[in-house]
Amino acid sequence: MFDVAGIPVPNLTKPTKEVPKYGCRDCGEAHERTTKVIGKCVAKEAIQYWAEKVGREGMYTVLTDDPSLSFEDAKRKIKASEIDTKGQSETAMDRGSQIHNWLEMIGDSVPCDEPPFPGYVEQAKRFLDDFDVDILKTEFQMAHCGLGYAGTVDGIARIGKQPPRRNRQYDLTGKLVLFDYKTNKAGRTYVPSHSLQLQCYLEALQWSLEHRVDGPTQQGPELGLLVGIGEESYSTRVVEADADAVKTLLDWYQVIS
Numbered sequence: 335m336f337d338v339a340g341i342p343v344p345n346l347t348k349p350t351k352e353v354p355k356y357g358c359r360d361c362g363e364a365h366e367r368t369t370k371v372i373g374k375c376v377a378k379e380a381i382q383y384w385a386e387k388v389g390r391e392g393m394y395t396v397l398t399d400d401p402s403l404s405f406e407d408a409k410r411k412i413k414a415s416e417i418d419t420k421g422q423s424e425t426a427m428d429r430g431s432q433i434h435n436w437l438e439m440i441g442d443s444v445p446c447d448e449p450p451f452p453g454y455v456e457q458a459k460r461f462l463d464d465f466d467v468d469i470l471k472t473e474f475q476m477a478h479c480g481l482g483y484a485g486t487v488d489g490i491a492r493i494g495k496q497p498p499r500r501n502r503q504y505d506l507t508g509k510l511v512l513f514d515y516k517t518n519k520a521g522r523t524y525v526p527s528h529s530l531q532l533q534c535y536l537e538a539l540q541w542s543l544e545h546r547v548d549g550p551t552q553q554g555p556e557l558g559l560l561v562g563i564g565e566e567s568y569s570t571r572v573v574e575a576d577a578d579a580v581k582t583l584l585d586w587y588q589v590i591s
């Protein structure tokens with residue numbers, strides 16, 4: 335059984351306006367924010383350049399999860415997802431962080447009444463109930479000192495059951511997952527940047543378990559779960575750990591920064 339208490343806590347200083355990176359006291363280096371790495375790497379020009387450098391097939395696999403897409407369709411898909419994310423108004427960001435806080439309290443079993451945005455909260459409860467989610471730990475920082483990035487994930491959970499009509503190609507019953515909530519009106523999970531983000535966290539956790547823990551290495555979760563919480567519906571997307579994708583992303587980040 336996975337021991338959550340065995341997840342190492344990195345010794346990081348928070349990024350600030352002046353110093354926009356994490357300072358890592360474990361290795362003495364500065365680590366980039368995961369969201370910054372991804373934001374920069376999936377920018378339109380970067381994608382174009384990357385397509386030329388690593389080949390289209392590799393790019394599709396990493397960015398769209400769907401190698402069968404045509405180049406134009408992949409570009410459209412990527413563009414659409416970026417507009418959706420960047421188009422979030424301040425109200426939407428504020429709503430997102432309030433719902434996040436509420437979900438964190440639920441995860442930590444902190445009593446709370448008067449939930450904000452009842453529609454969203456209702457959908458979050460549906461998700462937790464449908465998958466019989468046992469939240470083991472919420473909001474924790476991870477650092478990958480090997481590849482030089484850090485970030486905070488919404489949590490780690492054990493999934494109790496697999497609802498029949500969701501994520502048909504996976505059976506999540508009994509599985510340990512890293513999960514990240516995405517709140518937006520339609521309750522969607524975005525491709526590609528959100529999948530990559532979760533893959534970065536999966537790698538960072540595994541790296542930490544292998545390098546920052548004394549004694550035998552635990553196998554961390556091999557799957558991530560993106561949970562899109564909307565006003566009237568929710569959706570889930572399973573993300574598989576992919577060390578190569580993360581390595582490629584960070585290599586690429588070195589090239590463009």
Ligand SMILES: [Zn+2]
Nearest residue numbers: 358360361479
């Ligand atoms: Zn470090």
